[in-house]
Structures are given as structure tokens and as C-alpha cells.
Amino acid sequence: MLGRLNHVALAVPDLAAAVAAYRNTLGAEVTEPHALPEHGVAVVFVNVGNTKIELLEPLGEGSPIAAFLAKNPSGGMHHLCYEVDDILAARDQLKAAGARVLGDGNPKTGAHGKPVLFLHPKDFFGTLIELEQS
Numbered sequence: 001m002l003g004r005l006n007h008v009a010l011a012v013p014d015l016a017a018a019v020a021a022y023r024n025t026l027g028a029e030v031t032e033p034h035a036l037p038e039h040g041v042a043v044v045f046v047n048v049g050n051t052k053i054e055l056l057e058p059l060g061e062g063s064p065i066a067a068f069l070a071k072n073p074s075g076g077m078h079h080l081c082y083e084v085d086d087i088l089a090a091r092d093q094l095k096a097a098g099a100r101v102l103g104d105g106n107p108k109t110g111a112h113g114k115p116v117l118f119l120h121p122k123d124f125f126g127t128l129i130e131l132e133q134s
């Protein structure tokens with residue numbers, strides 16, 4: 001089921017500062033900021049060749065990363081995103097195995113315009129997992 005690592009996501013309190021650090025200090029290629037109101041975040045991607053780093057900043061009221069940043073005020077690793085060939089088949093297989101799918105269980109459109117789902121971190125050793133249809 002599990003395919004490539006699509007990205008590692010870091011929640012950051014200040015996206016502009018994080019972009020400057022990755023672009024100027026680390027010398028990385030960083031995309032322009034992109035608002036994802038449906039997910040309550042603004043996002044950029046850092047291209048590191050074999051995968052991407054997603055930098056997330058809270059957007060709007062009740063952002064799903066607000067609580068994470070309250071606990072980790074300087075930011076931190078928020079989730080891993082793995083690719084799957086068929087997200088609905090993956091969801092059904094995971095639910096049958098007892099894993100909890102967050103939200104209403106239906107895929108939303110993710111930062112790459114593809115369907116995504118999130119799996120409960122308590123079912124996967126404390127790490128939030130995003131699945132993205134490849």
C-alpha cells in the first residue's frame with residue numbers, strides 16, 4: 001500500500017521567517033506561499049531532490065496546527081506524507097485494520113491538488129501520517 005515519502009511537514013510560527021531561513025541560510029529552492037483555507041494553513045514547499053519539506057503556518061480561526069504550535073512554539077515536525085496508488089482502497093484497508101482516519105473519513109484536496117487523508121498519530125507511534133494519492 002505504502003509508496004514513496006512525498007514530504008515531511010514542519011509547522012512554523014512565522015512562514016516568512018522560515019522561508020528566509022531555508023532560502024537564504026540553507027540555500028534551498030522554496031516555492032511561493034500558497035493559502036489552503038480548507039486545511040487552515042498557508043504552505044510552501046522546499047525541494048530537496050529526493051523529497052520535499054512542507055512548511056506550514058496557521059491560517060484563520062481554528063487552524064488544525066494551532067494546538068501543535070501552542071505546545072511547540074518554535075515549530076516542529078508535524079507530519080509525514082506517504083503516497084498511495086488508491087486512496088479509497090488504502091482508507092478502507094486501514095479502517096478494517098482498526099486505524100483511525102481523521103475528519104469525516106473522506107479525502108480532501110491537498111496542497112498538490114490531489115486527494116489526501118490523515119491518520120491518527122496515536123495509531124502510528126506518535127506521528128501524524130498524511131496519505132496522498134499518487
Ligand code: CO
Pocket residue numbers: 007009054079081130
Ligand atoms: Co502535508
